[in-house]
Amino acid sequence: xxxxxxxxxxxxxxxxxxxxxxxxxxxxxxxxxxxxxxxxxxxxxxxxxxxxxxxxxxxxxxxxxxxxxxxxxxxxxxxxxxxxxxxxxxxxxxxxxxxxxxxxxxxxxxxxxxxxxxxxxxxxxxxxxxxxxxxxxxxxxxxxxxxxxxxxxxxxxxxxxxxxxxxxxxxxxxxxxxxxxxxxxxxxxxxxxxxxxxxxxxxxxxxxxxxxxxxxxxxxxxxxxxxxxxxxxxxxxxxxxxxxxxxxxxxxxxxxxxxxxxxxxxx
Amino acid sequence: xxxxxxxxxxxxxxxxxxxxxxxxxxxxxxxxxxxxxxxxxxxxxxxxxxxxxxxxxxxxxxxxxxxxxxxxxxxxxxxxxxxxxxxxxxxxxxxxxxxxxxxxxxxxxxxxxxxxxxxxxxxxxxxxxxxxxxxxxxxxxxxxxxxxxxxxxxxxxxxxxxxxxxxxxxxxxxxxxxxxxxxxxxxxxxxxxxxxxxxxxxxxxxxxxxxxxxxxxxxxxxxxxxxxxxxxxxxxxxxxxxxx
Numbered sequence: 001x002x003x004x005x006x007x008x009x010x011x012x013x014x015x016x017x018x019x020x021x022x023x024x025x026x027x028x029x030x031x032x033x034x035x036x037x038x039x040x041x042x043x044x045x046x047x048x049x050x051x052x053x054x055x056x057x058x059x060x061x062x063x064x065x066x067x068x069x070x071x072x073x074x075x076x077x078x079x080x081x082x083x084x085x086x087x088x089x090x091x092x093x094x095x096x097x098x099x100x101x102x103x104x105x106x107x108x109x110x111x112x113x114x115x116x117x118x119x120x121x122x123x124x125x126x127x128x129x130x131x132x133x134x135x136x137x138x139x140x141x142x143x144x145x146x147x148x149x150x151x152x153x154x155x156x157x158x159x160x161x162x163x164x165x166x167x168x169x170x171x172x173x174x175x176x177x178x179x180x181x182x183x184x185x186x187x188x189x190x191x192x193x194x195x196x197x198x199x200x201x202x203x204x205x206x207x208x209x210x211x212x213x214x215x216x217x218x219x220x221x222x223x224x225x226x227x228x229x230x231x232x233x234x235x236x237x238x239x240x241x242x243x244x245x246x247x248x249x250x251x252x253x254x255x256x257x258x259x260x261x262x263x264x265x266x267x
Numbered sequence: 268x269x270x271x272x273x274x275x276x277x278x279x280x281x282x283x284x285x286x287x288x289x290x291x292x293x294x295x296x297x298x299x300x301x302x303x304x305x306x307x308x309x310x311x312x313x314x315x316x317x318x319x320x321x322x323x324x325x326x327x328x329x330x331x332x333x334x335x336x337x338x339x340x341x342x343x344x345x346x347x348x349x350x351x352x353x354x355x356x357x358x359x360x361x362x363x364x365x366x367x368x369x370x371x372x373x374x375x376x377x378x379x380x381x382x383x384x385x386x387x388x389x390x391x392x393x394x395x396x397x398x399x400x401x402x403x404x405x406x407x408x409x410x411x412x413x414x415x416x417x418x419x420x421x422x423x424x425x426x427x428x429x430x431x432x433x434x435x436x437x438x439x440x441x442x443x444x445x446x447x448x449x450x451x452x453x454x455x456x457x458x459x460x461x462x463x464x465x466x467x468x469x470x471x472x473x474x475x476x477x478x479x480x481x482x483x484x485x486x487x488x489x490x491x492x493x494x495x496x497x498x499x500x501x502x503x504x505x506x507x508x509x510x511x
Contacts, residue, residue: 012506015502016269016270016271016274016502017269019269019274019495019498019499019502020269020273020274020277020320021320022495023274023277023278023281023320023322023492023495023499024277024315024320024321024322026278026281026488026491026492026495027277027278027280027281027284027322027323027492028311028313028322028323029484029487029488029491030288030311030484030485030488031311031312031313031323034313037320091318103308103331104333105329105331105333130312132310132329134329134429134431135428135429136428136429136432136446136448137428137429137432137445137446137447137448138428138448139428139429139448144310144312144326144327144329145312145326161451161458161459162458162459163350163351163458163459163460163461176458197315197318198315199315199316199317200312200313200314200315200316201312201313201315229487229491232491233491233494236494236495236498239498240498240501240502243502243505244505247505247506247508247509250509251509251510251511254509254510
């Protein structure tokens with residue numbers, strides 16, 4: 001009885017986690033370069049179910065001098081296993097390409113195909129698909145959070161004075177037709193294994209970029225968030241319904257428990 | 268483990284973000300006919316810290332400095348910058364503000380002033396007996412006195428490393444901040460500076476279609492977050508009513 005109660009509660013807790021994830025994805029519907037987070041669920045621990053039959057024989061009474069042997073009193077039989085509910089499992093970022101949005105801003109960049117921009121944050125190097133860059137007061141190229149964009153030699157990019165910034169598809173920056181440097185576009189052979197989600201729209205890599213970059217940089221475009229609204233709403237419906245079902249299960253078990261207590265009390 | 272309060276806060280941050288975005292879009296649309304106006308964009312960023320999800324935050328408001336269209340007026344002191352740079356105007360408190368709005372006129376002392384009476388940063392005064400005035404491509408102001416043309420000096424332009432970092436103080440004026448960097452002074456047509464087009468004004472660079480699309484998307488994002496809030500509330504109600 002009690003075990004069932006815990007299983008139902010575990011479904012409610014997981015439901016809440018799923019709802020948090022959906023809300024987070026929904027809040028980032030308009031965040032460029034955002035990759036939606038997907039959650040998987042797994043079965044929670046199993047416990048064994050045993051039956052304990054008493055083999056106590058009437059001949060053994062008080063005062064009998066029989067050596068202790070627990071097997072003589074109880075025989076524990078393993079019947080099978082019993083699940084104790086559900087638990088949230090690994091979260092994964094869905095790395096599909098987002099739609100490109102034309103902004104015509106010279107330092108709005110989008111990568112078409114695979115590859116990531118490399119940015120230097122106070123916590124170390126991070127990778128991102130968010131291509132909203134700007135110049136800071138020292139003419140260095142920075143992200144919206146003020147982190148430095150890296151070039152292919154892992155240096156900050158600082159633009160000399162000039163007016164027309166052109167960036168071609170391999171990430172080479174030209175200022176008034178003069179080549180300045182090339183933006184690093186890093187790729188990974190196995191993105192899912194190499195990249196771990198880090199703070200604020202970035203990824204942390206466990207390996208050095210080892211893939212061949214086939215992505216091309218588009219100047220004046222941003223990659224929109226890849227959150228799928230239809231999928232999001234469907235998930236929301238299913239979360240609320242499964243939460244409701246779990247809540248009903250808790251109520252029913254509570255009711256049954258209450259009834260057995262009161263019945264037993266009467267006997 | 269997530270909590271109800273956390274989810275409600277996330278939905279709240281997103282709803283408030285959509286409302287701020289609406290403010291920015293409304294301001295852009297309201298200034299669709301304002302001379303020299305530059306549209307703004309509100310940048311949102313994911314708020315995730317060590318896998319704790321907090322939804323979204325407003326990370327910056329960015330000014331979009333794309334060139335506005337040419338609007339010919341025929342008035343010699345209506346001047347516009349094609350390319351980079353700002354005009355400087357001296358405000359009543361003596362500080363310099365920067366603007367792209369080049370609708371100037373002459374005051375009774377021979378100074379060139381903007382609509383609010385702020386003087387254009389420029390060395391010189393216009394002789395009051397002049398009959399004709401002209402501004403050429405390099406920003407040189409010329410005036411004709413008794414049929415003789417005189418050069419009165421060039422209008423300086425100012426540029427910033429990060430013009431988006433300038434603080435908008437209203438009346439189409441901006442002032443320097445730590446983020447914008449110090450003003451770099453130059454003359455029109457210099458490297459890195461635009462040139463002057465006289466008898467014209469720069470139209471607002473607000474694009475109606477872009478703003479409309481932004482309005483639709485922010486509305487949808489608002490709707491989704493409201494729905495999220497309602498559903499979370501529904502779940503909270505279920506949790507509370509577990510025991511009848």
